[in-house]
Structures are given as structure tokens and as C-alpha cells.
Amino acid sequence: MTNKVEKFLPQSFFRRDTELVARDLLGIILVRELSNGQILKGIIVETEAYTADDPACHAFRGKTASNAALFGPVGHAYVYLIYGMHFCFNVVSHTPNQEAGGVLIRGVEPVEGIETMMKNRKIDDIKNLTNGPGKVAQAFGISRQLSHHTLMEKGPLYLVEGEKIATNQIVASPRIGISKAQEMHRRFYIRGNPFVSL
């Protein structure tokens, strides 16, 4: 009869090497609280790490108005519009001696609020519901309004602890859709999980 208490992630979790955070975010629960009080939850199953010294990172050419969140406090959200029509959600995380960095959330396994996610996505097929960064954002109702927002406390969008993923179940591979630094293996996913994008 023990109540399962949601444990938030401390700032120290995000103030570490971005690649390590990307690995450790696998298995973490993403929680969305809609304005009507409805809760959406999903387990993070696919991530990508981007650091300021990486040519593929939005922060590589320095701070601008659009990538400012990447330079802001760790444990907050960085949301941007891609290809004029999709939002992508990142978790700001980097070591104290780096000025910027973040982890792109590419895939989650839906846990709660699946009906609402299907409505948001205007599809009925669970396999295509949240297996891609734009799909996650659409299913969870994440737009740029949530950029800069903290993910470390109760609110419209936050992260809580989940099941620990064994190291031997984590696969590293090249990142998707980038034209630079394709040789770096900074995409991580849970082996065999059906909500991994590729």
C-alpha cells in the first residue's frame, strides 16, 4: 500500500557531462501537466547529446536570442522550431566549465494520457505516436512557450526518476538528421524498445 512518490531530479544530475546525462536520461519519466489538469507521462527511450564544442550543436556559433536557453540554467527546457513546423524538446545539461549544452529527447514510451496524445497527434497508431522528436513534442503539447522552463519541480513539464536502465541495454550510434560531426556517436537508445525512432 505504499504510495509511489515522484522523485524529481536534482540540479546536480544535469550539471554533468552532457553525454553522460543523455545516457542517464534513458528510463527517466517525462511528465506533462496540461492547463486542464490532465497528466501525460512517458519513459524516455532515445536521446542525443549536443555540446557547445560540437559543430552540430545549436550553441556552436555562440549565444543568440533563439538558442539562449541552451546557455541558461541546467535542468531547464530548450525548445526550438525545426523545418518550419515541428518542435524539438531538449534538456539543458553540461558541466560547470562548459557554457552550453543539451540533450534532445527523440523518443518516449507512452505511459499515461495516451488517448490525449493520440488526439494531439491526430493519429490512432501507437507505434507512431512518440517515436521521434517532433512527435514527442506534438503528443505532449510542447511548444516554445515551455522553453527556459525548469524541469526540476512540479509544473507544466518536468522529469521524475524511473527504472534504471542497465548499461548493456544502451546502444550508442550516430545522431540523426545532422550534416556536421556525423562521426560522433552521441545518440543513445534502449535496445529493442519499440518507441525508438529508427
Place this chain on the structure above:
DNA sequence: CACCCGATTATCT
């Protein structure tokens, strides 16, 4: 299933 391509717009060159 694989491959190709158009949609749509903020941001930077």
C-alpha cells in the same frame, strides 16, 4: 518496405 520529396518558417549569411 525503400526511397523521394514537399510542407513551412525562424534564423542566419
Place this chain on the structure above:
DNA sequence: GATAATCGGGTGT
């Protein structure tokens, strides 16, 4: 004017 950390629909095998 070109590009972009994507998606989904179309065509052909």
C-alpha cells in the same frame, strides 16, 4: 537566399 537536431504522403519494387 539558404538552411534546418522532421514528418508523412506518394510511388515503385
